Amino acid sequence: MKRRSSSGGLSRRTVVKGGLLTTAAFFGPWQHTRVLAQGAKKPIKIGLTCDASGQYGNSGQDDLRGMRMAIDEFNAKGGVLGRKVEWITADTETNPATGTRVAERFISQDGCGFLIGAVHSGVANAITQVANKYGTIYLNSNSSAPSEAGENCSRIKFVWDGNGTNFSKAAVQNAVSGIGKNWLLLTNDYVWGHTTSAATKTQVEAAGGRIIDNLLVPQNTRDFTSYLLKVQQAKPDVVAMAIGGDDMKVLRQQISSLKLEEKTAWINNQQDWPDIWGAADTLFGVFGTTWYHKLALPGVDDFVARWKKANPQSPIPVPGNVSYNGYMATRELLRAIERAGSTNNHAVIKQLEGHKMSASDRMQHFDAYIDPVTHQVQQTIYLARRNRKPKDETDLYEIISWSKPEATQDDAAAQKCKLKAFPEVPTFEM
C-alpha cells in the first residue's frame, strides 16, 4: 500500500525524487553556469564594496571616488562593449560580517557581475569568500595584507595595492644599516597588521637586525599612552608601525604631541593619503606609498585635474594612493572586459592574469604587471617622508626613493597562493 503525505497527497518516494531532482538542478553540473542578465545591451553592473564608516570609512570613500571616476570616463566614451556601466555601493562598515552581507546581496540580489573595493583585509577576505562561491571577479583595490595575495589568494581575486612585504622590502634594508639594529614592532591586531609585521620581522632579521618587542594594538585603540611608555622604556633604534586607518591618525597625533618622533626613528609600513590629510603636522618618519599626486611624471597633472573636476565636493582636494588604486583597478577591469570582448568571467580573468601595464599608463616610474601566480599587481614602491618645502598646501610628501617591482616582490606569497583550476571556478556571463 502506498503511503501519501497528509499535506500534499504525494508519496514519500515522489517527494524524495522531486527533492533530488531539484537539488541536482541547482548543484549538479549546471552549477557552474549562470547568466545574470539577458541581452547584449543590458548595462554591466558593478558592486563597489566600500567602507563609509568604521576605521577605514574615509579611505573607503576615497577609494569610491577613484572607482566612480573610472566608470564615468568609460560611460562618457560610450560604455564597455557598447553597454553602459552601472554601479551600486553600500557601506561595508570596516566589518567583515557586513562585507559578507553586502557582497552576497550585490551578487545574488542586485545582479552585480563584478565587485571592487575594500581597505580592511578582513573585509577583503570576507568578500573573497562570497565572490569565490559565485565565481564573481573581485578586485581588492586597497587592502594590503600579504595574505591577500598569499594564503587567501583566489583565482577570482586581483589585489591592486602594494602589500606589507613590498613596503618592508623597500624600507627595512637601508634602515637597519643606516639607523640601527634594534627594532620594535607596533602591530594592529588583525590580519593586515600581523602579516605586515611578520614581513618586517623577516626583512629586519635578514638584514642583521633584531626585533626586541612586538606590541599588539587592538583595533579601535584610542589611547596609546601605555604603548608609548613601553616604547620609551625599550629604547629601540627603530619603531616599525603596522597601524592602520583611524588608529594610525590618533597614534600619530599622540606621538607628535609628545615630540617622540625626535627620540627614535619611526617607519610606517604604508601611509594612506586619507589618513594623513588634514593632520600634516603629525606626518613624521619614513613611510611607503604607491603613488603621489606630485610625482614628476607625464600624465599625473592631467589625472589630478580630471579627478578634481570629477570630485568637486571631495573633503580631500587631490587624489592620493587610495583613490588612485580604486581608479586603476576599475579602469583595468573595464579594459579587460573590452579585450575579452565579453563579460564571461573566465575570459576576463584570462585577460587580467599576467597583464602588463606600462609605467606611463599607470603614472609610476616602472612598468607594472599582474602576477599570474598570486594575482597581485607588482608595481613601483615609493618611500616618502614629510616635505619640508611644500609647493602648496597639498604637497605633504617628499618622495625619497622608488623601487622596481622585482626588487620588492613578495616571494613568499607565491609559495602560499594556490589558485583553483579554471574548471573549478563557476562561470557566468552578464
Place this chain on the structure above:
Amino acid sequence: MLELLPHLLNGIALGLLFSLVALGFMLILGLMEQINLAHGSLFALGAYFAYAVCAAKLPLPNEAIAAWAAVPLGWRFATAIVVAPILVAPFGLVLERLMRRTYGRDPLYGLLLTFGVAMVLEEMIRVIWGTRDYMLPVPNDIGGGFIMLDLIWSTYRFWAAAMAIVAMAGVWFIVERTRFGAMVKAGAHDSEIVQALGIDLTRLRVWIFVLGTMLAAFAGVVMAPLWGIRPHMGVDAVVPAFLIIVLGGVGSFWGAVIGGLLVGMVVGLSAAYASEWSMLSMYLLLIGVVAFRARGLFGKKSVLEV
C-alpha cells in the same frame, strides 16, 4: 618595580578618564534606572560642539568668526569646555521627553529608544560634519609633554585626569550633599512615596537627565584631544561606560569611580605587558567580578535584575 611604576601611574590616569566617561551614564542609570545607549552620541556631540567653538567653525557671519578666531586658543578652549555641554543639554531634554513613556515599563523599551536615538544622532553628525576626523586643538600651556621617571608624558592627559576629578567631586556633592540629590535618590528608591510627599518627580528626572547629558558632553570635550573626533566615537565611550557601571555596581557613585580605576589599571598594565590581552582584559575583569558579586562591587538591586 621602577619599570612598573610608570604603568601604574598611567593606569590611574586612564582609570580617572574612564570614570569620567562613565559618570553621566551612571547618573541616569543609577538614579533613573534608564539605560541610555545614546550616552555615547551625546559624548560625541560634546566633542563636535567643542571643536566648532575651539576651531572657530561656527555658523556665524564671517566677521564674527574672524574675531573669534583671533581670540587666544586658551580662551577658546576654556569657552568650549563650558559651552559645549550647554549646547548639548537640549538634546538631553528632548531625549528625556521621548523616554517618558518608557518609565515604569520593561527596560527594553527605553533601551531600544535610546539605541535608535543614538543612531539618529550619529547620522546627524555625519551629515553636518562629514566622515573625516578632527583633532581638538589644545592650548600650548596644557599641551605637549613633560619628563617624569625619565619618560615623556602627555601634559594634557594629567589635566584631563584633573578635570575628571573635579567633575566627579561635583557629582558626588550634588548627589550626596544636596537636597536635590536626596530627593532624587529617594525617588529612585520609592517613587510613589516621594510623589505622595508632593515632590515633582517628573521635574527631578528632567534635571537628572540634563545633568547626565551635560556630563556626557563634558567627557566628550575632555577626551577629544586624546581620542580624536569622529562620528562613531560614541561607541568607543558607551561600551567601557556600560562595563564600568556593571563592574562597579549599578547606582553606586563609588562603584563607578572604583570600577573606572580598575578598568584603567587593567587595560594600562595589560597593554604594556601582555598587549594582545589589552582589549580583552576589561571584559575578563568584568567576568571575574560579576562571577563572585552579581551586582558588581558596590551594587544594589537594580533595573538590570527586573
